[in-house]
Amino acid sequence: MTTTTEAVKESLLGSGHPATHSEEAKAAFEKHATITTPAGERAMTRADFVNAIAPESADYHKISRDQFGILFEVADRAGAGYLTLEEWAAFESLLSKPDADYQIAFRRFDVEGKGEVKFDDLVAIVKANKSDDSLPFDWDSAWATLYAGSPKKRHALTYEQFSQMLRAIQGEKVRQAFQAFDPQGTGFIEVADFMRIVQETAGHKLSNHILDNLTTFVSVGTASKIPYANVRAFQNVMREMDTIDTVLRSATAKSKDGKITRAEFLNEAARITRFSHFTPLEADILFHFAGLNQETDRLSWKEFNRVLDPLYRQNAASAPKSVASPSQSLIQQALESAYNFGLGAIAGAFGATMVYPIDLVKTRMQNQRSNLVGETLYKNSIDCFRKVIKNEGFKGLYSGLGPQLIGVAPEKAIKLTVNDFVRTKLTDKNGKITFPLEMLAGGTAGACQVVFTNPLEIVKIRLQVQGELTKNVVDTPRRSALWIVKNLGIVGLYKGASACLLRDVPFSAIYFPAYAHLKKDWFGESPTKPLGIMQLLTAGAIAGMPAAYLTTPCDVIKTRLQVEARKGQTSYRGLVHCATTVWKEEGFKAFFKGGPARIMRSSPQFGFTLAAYELLKTSFPLHSDEEKHGKPSVGLASDSSPLNYLRSRNAMKIILDLDKNFGKHTLPADKAAWAAATGAKSA
Structure with missing residues (x-):
């Protein structure tokens, strides 16, 4: 923790120009590189790389740290099994791009490094990384044909085409899984099948509160099974979490008591969105999960937070500052002014x-x-x-x-x-x-x-x-x-x-x-x-x-x-x-x-x-260290990790849309194992 004396010294002298990417990359590389190549250069193993981009102290929710080894294959374009400073700096530069998450995913499947993804390479890599019990997916479906052409005339995917396909694949996985669990075409599936679909297609993105209460989803409606409309409505709610967050912040801020009803949510959504209005069923699903164990239909940010935040803490108490009640906001402004x-x-x-x-x-x-x-x-x-x-x-x-x-x-x-x-x-x-x-x-x-x-x-x-x-x-x-x-x-x-x-x-x-x-x-x-x-x-x-x-x-x-x-x-x-x-x-x-x-x-x-x-x-x-560094003690759990690390994490979430088991490698704990495999030696 920075002491008062150090902080004063820094404020006196100024922070100067921010370090360039090469300086940052070099510092991180020197900190984590543990082996020496045959040419005498320091280098990173896969384990070193994971330690650098996914510190053990961070919370990765449903993503296993060893799965970040997927990204090592993006950085190690030479296939040497280790990274030099130049390769690490190039990866750091890639992370600085505004679309780094999709760029990383694209480069993982661009096997030949020619700026395009061959459909057969994509399918082969996905199948090699999925487990036997994964949800079935037909890569020869009409959906795949729309993106890559018919099976006999497949064309390579450009970066833009590939990114758009990844954006849509989760919906197709849900559709195909629903059909697989409903072979008779009734339009309904069992609750257990619905839970499996959610766990495998979106489990890495959802909060524990939702995942722990999926069995209650059957109460949204009157049937004893889950209809397809409800499954798609659930998926839409999960996909539009950021928009829902914006609507809820605005609606609860306008409410005198910080609580809103389903009708108030829909009215506010109509005011601040243009084309993404939520259906009554989608609003029902949101209020169902937010209102579990509540005796009223008027819900506060505390209840919605359990749905919105995948890193939600059960001891979170109240709304974040941005959705404080008007009286709280005025008091806070008065205190800051004083x-x-x-x-x-x-x-x-x-x-x-x-x-x-x-x-x-x-x-x-x-x-x-x-x-x-x-x-x-x-x-x-x-x-x-x-x-x-x-x-x-x-x-x-x-x-x-x-x-x-x-x-x-x-x-x-x-x-x-x-x-x-x-x-x-x-x-x-x-x-x-x-x-x-x-x-x-x-x-x-x-x-x-x-x-x-x-x-x-x-x-x-x-x-x-x-x-x-x-x-x-x-x-x-x-x-x-x-x-x-x-x-x-x-x-x-x-x-x-x-x-x-x-x-x-x-x-x-x-x-x-x-x-x-x-x-x-x-x-x-x-x-x-x-x-x-x-x-x-x-x-x-x-x-x-x-x-x-x-x-x-x-x-x-x-x-x-x-x-x-x-x-x-x-x-x-x-x-x-x-x-x-x-x-x-x-x-x-x-x-x-x-x-x-x-x-x-x-x-x-x-x-x-x-x-x-x-x-x-x-x-x-005026504020505590937690507040100053963007870590509010209540409400939506924030993440203060560097932006490039957050983008690598988002890239992982995109890749995991393909399959939940993608990249589950076992990292060798012994550096000598990597030295033997790569011809390098431990530093």
């Missing part, structure tokens, strides 16, 4: 605290009126920093921190939430958004945050500058944040709001698009390449530089409007008056006072906030 808001508040407070002295210096520099004699208290930002410590102590660097910490949580939450919301609404159906619309989303976020930030900033700024005032003006009382709020009133708290808007709108309009493009275009962020904290920190810092500096004039005006004018200083009447007065009295250069300090504050503040947020998420996760 969790994210809480971590954001803590992280934001940490980031603000780390750079607060820079913010105080920036405010002092911007408020300094250089046109008045005796007003120039600080030569530059460094001189300001030094004099604050000398005159007010280290504590003076944190004057006004309280209001800043109170406001940072709603500020960050509103800014990020609004930007994401507007950006999503402005993104087209292809997932693209133009740069002007990106700026509009960012600007909207900046405008919305002013509701919270302006009152808090005016209090913070007045607390930041009163330190120098009480030090230089005799008998000047030190005011508290509460006194300032009461003195200003509601209207006074929004003094300078127009300048705050003028600063925050362009800041966010510049910052968010720049940040998004730096992550995507410079660092190459993608769904398969998440960035580490250092990369995110760098992107945020760089994006914050132009945003902070270019909006400095607006920040200077806002600061001047929000700071109470001292005796002898000009009182600004508004945004325009402040701007024109600063221009006339101090010149254009005054508009960029504190610009470097803004860059030094904004960039690292984002970095500190993000780093703290990631550390908190890693140290105090």
